[in-house]
Amino acid sequence: MLNDNGKKSDGFETKLRKTGSAVGATIPAEFLRQLELKAGDKVTVSVEDNGVKIVKSDPEFDADMAHYEMIEERFAPAFRKLAE
Numbered sequence: 069m070l071n072d073n074g075k076k077s078d079g080f081e082t083k084l085r086k087t088g089s090a091v092g093a094t095i096p097a098e099f100l101r102q103l104e105l106k107a108g109d110k111v112t113v114s115v116e117d118n119g120v121k122i123v124k125s126d127p128e129f130d131a132d133m134a135h136y137e138m139i140e141e142r143f144a145p146a147f148r149k150l151a152e
Contacts, residue, residue, distance in 0.1 A: 110125040
């Protein structure tokens with residue numbers, strides 16, 4: 069990740085805290101600015117080989133992908149034929 073000077077930012081250490089039946093971590097304001105995230109934004113969290121990946125969710129993209137997956141599944145043979 070790049071900082072405000074265009075240089076790579078080091079990671080940060082945070083403490084996991086219990087919140088009800090879940091556990092949460094805080095993200096420093098500097099990282100939120102760089103990622104263009106703010107409190108209340110929805111994110112997608114996925115497990116990577118050696119950690120986790122957090123990406124801002126895009127509801128419009130998610131809806132488009134859901135439509136594509138429905139169409140792709142239904143028309144996969146036709147798509148394959150067209151690709152030949």
